[in-house]
Amino acid sequence: MAPVRATGAIVGVAAIFVSVAFSFYICDRRSKSSSLKTRSTSSKKKSRMGLVDAIGNTPLIRINSLSDATGCEIFGKCEFLNPGGSVKDRVAVKIIEEALSSGQLRPGGIVTEGSVGSTAISLATVAPAYGCKCHLVIPDDVAIEKAQTIEALGATVEKVRPVSITHKDHFVNVARRRASEANELMLEQRNKLQLNGGNIKPINVYRSDEDRHSSALSTDCQGGFFADQFENLANFRAHFDGTGPEIWEQTNGKLDAFVAGAGTGGTLAGVSRFLQEKNTKIKCFLIDPPGSGLFYKVTRGVMYTKQEAEGKRLKNPFDTITEGIGCNRITKNFMMAKVDGAFQATDMEAVEMSRFLLKNDGLFLGSSSAMNCVGAVRVAQSLGPGHTIVTILCDSGMRHLSRFHNPQYLSQLGLTPKATGLEFLGIK
Structure with a gap:
């Protein structure tokens, strides 16, 4: 997807409108909170009422291998356990x-x-x-x-x-x-x-x-x-009302950082907004795949990718096998995010991470989940040992068999995994 360039003025005005809308939403949400039953409350029942009620309240698990390797407590929210298999x-x-x-x-x-x-x-x-x-x-x-x-x-x-x-x-x-x-x-x-x-x-x-x-x-x-998932703020609200509160409750509010990739931006926005409303000291980070300009937007304030340099702008600049994350425009959902920093990762790192987790933790994850785990390690390396970090395990590897988990496909792209440990991330 080709980047949509916006002037600082346009982005600024849009951000003001979004912030105002968010303020009204927060006020309305708080005024109704006493009369509304949340999905977290219903999860305490012994049974759930139908398919829809089974969505959410997914487990938060310690990713043992990554935690032991970094000295941090790294947790993954198991969104692949939702009925439809994803966040x-x-x-x-x-x-x-x-x-x-x-x-x-x-x-x-x-x-x-x-x-x-x-x-x-x-x-x-x-x-x-x-x-x-x-x-x-x-x-x-x-x-x-x-x-x-x-x-x-x-x-x-x-x-x-x-x-x-x-x-x-x-x-x-x-x-x-x-x-x-x-x-x-x-x-x-x-x-x-x-x-x-x-x-x-x-x-x-x-x-x-x-x-x-x-x-x-x-x-x-x-x-x-x-449905308009990129611009419809129901996307953001799903995570502000659900995923964020669940993470806060499951960690007892004791976490230092959250990291996730962004496609529509809804997950990163909803969770980051909620967590930082609860505790401004919680740091939230973006992990971005090849070809996406969001890393540059967060770190430099402008959308930019290598594919645009020297007049080499392409109609479809993405050169990643990671499906579901990465974007070259600022969506309304992404504009709601409160992000403290960003990291870039490569396809090779995502592939290696997925194989490492399968071998060491029994976690069979999709491409965006693997990329998020790369992000969790990057955050751990940045903050140092002793911190608690949460990321999203978006979906399983079952829907990535023909590409991300296909040895022949990866071989054609020069992405055959070779690592025996986490040396691809600088950890021996």
Whole structure:
């Protein structure tokens, strides 16, 4: 995705608006806190009410090998244990619940989203619990098992070629169009309803076979809703209301740092905001993969990547096999983050980390989880021994078999792991 350059003035004004909105949200949240039951409360029940209630309250585990090697206490939040297999389950629930509550989405409506996989899987998992359908648009180069999983969950999958976010056929922009098409169809149907013996009979108004396939519409279409995970602040709220409080409770408030990668920015933003509201001394860090400009935004104040240097700007500058994190634009969710610093990591480090954790801890993790663990070690090295650090184990390696955990694929890219320990991070 090509970077979207913004002037300091524009970013500054946008940040003010976001901060004001956040302040109103905090006030509203506190005023209602006494009357609302949180998911943490419901987790204390012996049983949970359905799929949605099983999301969240994931275990926080000590990653023994990394803790012993660094002299810090390094913990991972096991988000891969959510029903849909990733941290994005939280976001899917929050987005759909808020959309239904606001009337932007109706039961029977179609939720559309552009995703590299995890959010798509989570939406496909959660939507049926709310009586909704899913149409999901993904790049055609993501791990094949992700598309297979989405289809198995009953959602419609539309694959598109990877292009810049500014291109009309970027997967996010296509998903936005699909929601508009569903809403247009709903209006057409309502305008062409016929009374038949006192019954309302919908008329088939498909405009073409292409519409039928690409939008997964039906003659009883209830409209569409674009989830917009990058800009929809329900993403941030899912982690501010859920993940952050859980980490605080599970550590008894005794932690020194939190680190995570950012794609949409929702996890990093929600958790960092909550933790630093509880204790301003808690440091929050970004770990960024190759090709992403967020590291430079945090450390230098400007978006920049090596791929843009010397007139070498590319339509799709990402050169990482890490799926789900990294971005070359500032999203509304990322703007909510309170980050104290950032680290960069390589694909090789992520691959080596995933194999190290599997061998030493029995943790079979996906690419973004491995990258987060690299970040946890970087933070430990930066702060020194004796600190408590938390990161996110986003998903398992099960949905990364064709790429990140495929020896042949890695060999072609020169990423065959060779380390016997943590020497790839300077630890002997």
